[in-house]
Amino acid sequence: VIEINPTSIAFFVFSLFILGGALGVVTSRNLIHAALYLILSLFGGAGYYVLLSAPFLAVIQVMVYIGAIAILIIFSVMLTRSMTNMREVLNQQWGWGALVGVLLFLFLVVGMLLPVWGPNGAQAAAPVSDVVTTTVDLGVALVDGNQYVLPFELTSLLLTAAMIGAIVIARDDEQN
């Protein structure tokens, strides 16, 4: 049973953003349009995070996925204007790809529906967790020796290496 209140209305609006945006991404011929639909879809995802009381993740979603990744996609598409309106089909395996996509989607639907509405379900009423975590907890967890300090440092190292790599590739040859 779904209660009609502002939260559930917001949930459906965001769901519409995500699904409509995702449909737009795969159906539009124009790459810029596809990228804009992607932004809409990602924005809906950020809305979900807000509804789940995870504002930090919501803002990071907007900053990283919309502010950086989507912009990067549009930027590279803009440089290749002839690619924005492609008509011919370059991918020969699209039939197989569609099949795999549908199967994966079915797995996802089954995996989500069974735990909630399946024979052993009815966890829907219970909240996922009673522990309220704040952004401070998240920050502490990332630098706490007993929690995630190693993955955090490794990720930082990886990103630094990627950044240096990009600079090395983009740099002019000193000899010339």
Add this chain to the structure above:
Amino acid sequence: MDCVNYLSDCLTSSGWAPWLADLVSMLLGVVLVATVPLLTVILLIWVERKFAARIQDRLGPNRVGPFGLLQSVADAVKLLTKEDITPAGADKFIYNLAPIIAFATVILMWAVVPFTPIHQGADLSIGILYFAAVGSIGTVKVMVGGWSSNNKYALLGAFRTIAQLLSYEVPMVLAMLLPVMLAGSMSLQQIVIQQQGMWYIFMAPVAAMIFFVANLAETGRAPFDLLEAESEIIAGYNIEYSGFKFGMFMAGEFMHVFTAAVFVVVLFFGGWSGPFVHQIPILGFLWMGLKIGFVYLFMLHIRNTVPRVRIDQLMAFNWKFLVPVSVLNIVLVALVLKILQTIGLTPAPGMETDFVANLPQTIVLLLVNLGMIAFVMSRIRNLGREQRPVESDAAEIVPVSAAH
């Protein structure tokens, strides 16, 4: 029942359903928060034109209304009646979307501005990040506007603009970390409350300067107005826009400058804090307005007196000066702050809003910042000396006339 400050409770007590009362009061708040910058910008354009005119020894608008005050209103009406041209081959939907994005992203920033201790759109626990995130969406308007116009000059202008906006976002976000570190919170309301004892401009002047300069570049104001460069190129990404769509870009830009001033005040000048603000919360508007006015006029002064930089200077200034200095700033201040906390010079819990309790850490941090400024300046001076030709070399340069 305090109906002025808490409409929702008031409606509930008069028999409304609680969720409906919440929804209505929230919607009213949204309309209010979105209208304030809109109405302010009409006056700001007049202030800006008058200010620029005085600097250039002119009178400025003085025909429409008293002191020319209604000039902007007349301009808005004029823009509405202009022909709305859509270029052939333009991507219509996106072309119309760009001005809306330009406008909306600026207004969205106002949702988290704490005007007084109790008047605020939404006190998000991550308010400062929200500001950065919404600002980063603003880049989309440039791309979309430049690309959909079907004009190669608009596209080239968009490339330049995006390079500038993305670059200056880095030092801006790095500078915003300092108030977060000092306040121990990302909520803008909390940052303002913590500043009641001492404004962060005194504890982190370097960060304040970096934030201010990066914001000048983000808003595309002189000396960083390469997006438009009115006197050299016609316009940037928005060259094809006319009528009210152009007006929306322009109003968005003016509002962005004002919004930047608001955030400078909130992060570094104590926001609404001032005398008697706890007894009469509405006074917060006054104190904040005064501070914003000061910062805004300073921005106008810079705009009208500093010449435009070249694009390579713009990039070099960001990546070779602002970014390294902001990183150094963060590392140094974080280290000093930790040492201060360990030896107990930071205000005791509950004493953060006390002026005297804040003095020791302010003095130490100010000295550290001044030392940093001295170090960076001497480094720049040495670099300049190395690049300048030595006197003996200069003498060997043969005059052009003698060479022939």
